[in-house]
Amino acid sequence: MKTLPVGEFKTHFSEVIDDVRAGEEIIITYGKKKENVAVVIPYSAYEKRNKIKLGLLQDKEYEIKKDFEMTEEELLGI
Template sequence: MKTMSVGEFKAKFSDVIAQVKAGEEIAVTFGKKKEIIGYFKPEHSRAKRDRVERPLGPLKHLGYYMAEDFCETTEEEFSIIDSSL
């Protein structure tokens, strides 16, 4: 996977579009630490992941589905501090 800064991405946008159409995946970086802030990928890589559908139990007959990469929250993310302990 190729990486490029936001400035380079902006300056070479037309070239980036051509590369992505050809199947290349590009990570966009930002700041002095060059942290990855996003990815520019061809549609076919996303579509492959989204094809698997998981029915939502009793809502199945209504046509509601959850994406395969859906992740539920954990107790750690919503920790409750009990001061009575």
């Protein structure tokens, strides 16, 4: 995993995108203290990290609705 200050990230943006497309994860730092502010990751890795496995529902895909309601059919996978 590479770490780049924001200025270097801006200067070498196209090269960074090529590295990310190749599967590399890049940490972006900012300021005198070089505080970590962001991580640029491949989209495929982002998709995998976005899925949550929940106990009984771990083998089922389910979309959590705004009102958090779930029908019995959705729970049982019918």
